[in-house]
Amino acid sequence: MKTQQWTPRIYALLLAAQLWVVALAPADALLRSYLLVVAMYGLTLCLCWQRSRLSVTHNRPFWRILLLALCAKLAAYALLAADAWVHTDGTLVAVDPAFHFCVSALLMVVAASYNPGSPVARWTNLIDGILAASIAWLFYDLLHVQLPPSGQSPAAALFLSRMFDGMDLFVAAFATLRLLASRRADERRFFFVLASYAWLDALCAGAHNRLILASESYLPELLHAVPPAVLGVLLSRRRAWLRGYRPSRLTVNLTASIVPFALSLALTGLALVLLPSEPVLARVMILLAVVAYGARNALLTAHHLSVEDERRVLRRSLQQSVFQDELTGLANRRGIQRALERAWERAVEQGEALAVAMMDIDHFKAFNDTYGHLAGDDCLSAVGATLRNGALAHAGVTVGRYGGEEFLMLFEGTAAERAGEIVEALRARVGGLQILHAGNHPSRTVTASAGVAAFQRGRHRDLERLLKAADEALYEAKAAGRNRLGRAEG
Numbered sequence: 001m002k003t004q005q006w007t008p009r010i011y012a013l014l015l016a017a018q019l020w021v022v023a024l025a026p027a028d029a030l031l032r033s034y035l036l037v038v039a040m041y042g043l044t045l046c047l048c049w050q051r052s053r054l055s056v057t058h059n060r061p062f063w064r065i066l067l068l069a070l071c072a073k074l075a076a077y078a079l080l081a082a083d084a085w086v087h088t089d090g091t092l093v094a095v096d097p098a099f100h101f102c103v104s105a106l107l108m109v110v111a112a113s114y115n116p117g118s119p120v121a122r123w124t125n126l127i128d129g130i131l132a133a134s135i136a137w138l139f140y141d142l143l144h145v146q147l148p149p150s151g152q153s154p155a156a157a158l159f160l161s162r163m164f165d166g167m168d169l170f171v172a173a174f175a176t177l178r179l180l181a182s183r184r185a186d187e188r189r190f191f192f193v194l195a196s197y198a199w200l201d202a203l204c205a206g207a208h209n210r211l212i213l214a215s216e217s218y219l220p221e222l223l224h225a226v227p228p229a230v231l232g233v234l235l236s237r238r239r240a241w242l243r244g245y246r247p248s249r250l251t252v253n254l255t256a257s258i259v260p261f262a263l264s265l266a267l268t269g270l271a272l273v274l275l276p277s278e279p280v281l282a283r284v285m286i287l288l289a290v291v292a293y294g295a296r297n298a299l300l301t302a303h304h305l306s307v308e309d310e311r312r313v314l315r316r317s318l319q320q321s322v323f324q325d326e327l328t329g330l331a332n333r334r335g336i337q338r339a340l341e342r343a344w345e346r347a348v349e350q351g352e353a354l355a356v357a358m359m360d361i362d363h364f365k366a367f368n369d370t371y372g373h374l375a376g377d378d379c380l381s382a383v384g385a386t387l388r389n390g391a392l393a394h395a396g397v398t399v400g401r402y403g404g405e406e407f408l409m410l411f412e413g414t415a416a417e418r419a420g421e422i423v424e425a426l427r428a429r430v431g432g433l434q435i436l437h438a439g440n441h442p443s444r445t446v447t448a449s450a451g452v453a454a455f456q457r458g459r460h461r462d463l464e465r466l467l468k469a470a471d472e473a474l475y476e477a478k479a480a481g482r483n484r485l486g487r488a489e490g
């Protein structure tokens with residue numbers, strides 16, 4: 001028989017046995033009832049252990065923390081059973097059951113605040129753990145300070161049950177918050193189980209504590225058995241709960257910010273209650289709450305700032321790769337086109353002088369065919385560097401690789417005559433590289449031809465016409481024998 005089939009039956013049997021015990025109310029009803037609850041927690045523990053073994057690695061710590069919380073619960077009920085067995089007024093051993101209930105709640109808070117995915121997780125988890133442990137410690141301390149050891153009065157019992165209500169509701173609210181912010185299905189499964197158990201535990205414990213104040217019956221003892229039984233049944237199921245639920249980014253981020261705030265607030269609240277009786281400890285705890293909250297925020301802010309910096313660098317290098325030619329380091333076609341459009345707008349709107357030139361390496365196909373494509377790349381790279389350095393010497397000149405072995409030059413605020421002079425100087429620099437090119441007669445070294453055109457309002461109605469004029473001038477230079485400058489009609 002499968003686990004999910006036999007578990008509800010065993011829990012039902014144990015519950016039936018407990019009902020029989022509390023209804024018949026023999027002399028040792030309390031002891032037997034607690035022993036049955038211990039048995040239920042024992043079975044639930046086994047199911048939780050099995051679940052932790054089956055879970056994916058990154059989720060395993062959650063199940064292990066829950067396992068420890070259940071161990072603490074089991075220990076608390078075992079102590080209650082031992083207490084019922086000896087029938088003493090106080091407790092049997094030095095540590096009373098309240099301590100174990102506190103430890104169990106602390107561990108569930110730790111599970112709900114544990115965040116393995118965050119990049120600064122090691123430190124934030126440590127801070128959250130310290131806060132949760134301080135809350136549990138203060139809570140336990142408060143129980144003993146506010147409640148004298150002999151205090152079994154109805155007022156003291158009411159105080160005790162209110163304190164436990166507060167603690168249980170805090171755990172349940174915390175687990176629900178994490179459930180709402182769980183993106184992964186396996187994490188959501190854990191927090192569904194934890195939140196269901198925490199709410200049920202809070203309701204049953206609250207109801208039990210009030211009912212035993214109001215009646216002499218043992219029947220409220222049944223309420224102790226409901227949370228472990230329901231938890232065990234949930235643990236034995238394999239199905240994923242809230243399958244269709246996907247938290248928004250806002251919910252996830254809000255929860256992440258609320259967790260440290262809620263922990264610090266709870267610690268401060270408990271410290272304020274403790275302030276009149278233990279002022280030093282209370283002040284230390286308030287200070288701890290403030291420092292821990294501040295340190296956690298500082299950690300996260302520092303992390304976000306460094307992520308933002310990395311993003312900025314990445315964005316810049318991405319932008320560069322979009323507008324820069326890898327081989328020559330010049331602006332690529334997209335980059336030079338963008339610069340050209342901006343310059344064109346300025347020329348049209350503000351009447352600034354504008355000239356463009358197309359430059360093309362002569363017989364570059366023959367160069368590639370003779371020396372190979374890699375040598376061709378080296379040649380393009382050397383020509384590109386020469387044009388880039390040469391352009392630096394003249395204000396308002398931008399050079400880009402327009403495509404293949406063709407370069408586009410942009411002269412802003414430069415008259416046609418002057419633009420021609422600069423192109424000639426740049427062509428001379430290319431020739432000055434003295435790169436061997438046997439197929440390029442008569443120089444037998446790499447040379448370039450160019451065509452220049454200046455913007456004229458009446459003649460060039462759009463950018464394409466200006467580029468076409470420069471291209472035609474280049475064509476004329478090629479046709480006239482290459483290694484020269486062609487000028488568009490002015």
Ligand SMILES: Nc1nc2c(ncn2[C@@H]2O[C@H](COP(=O)(O)OP(=O)(O)OP(=O)(O)O)[C@@H](O)[C@H]2O)c(=O)[nH]1
Pocket residue numbers: 327360361362363364365366368372373374375376377380403404405478
């Ligand atoms: N090595 C290399 N060659 C390229 C690159 N881009 C284009 N080319 C080559 O450049 C050559 C251009 O040849 P053509 O357009 O026929 O012009 P050309 O041989 O220079 O002749 P003219 O322009 O008339 O002087 C082609 O062989 C292309 O393969 C590149 O990035 N690297």
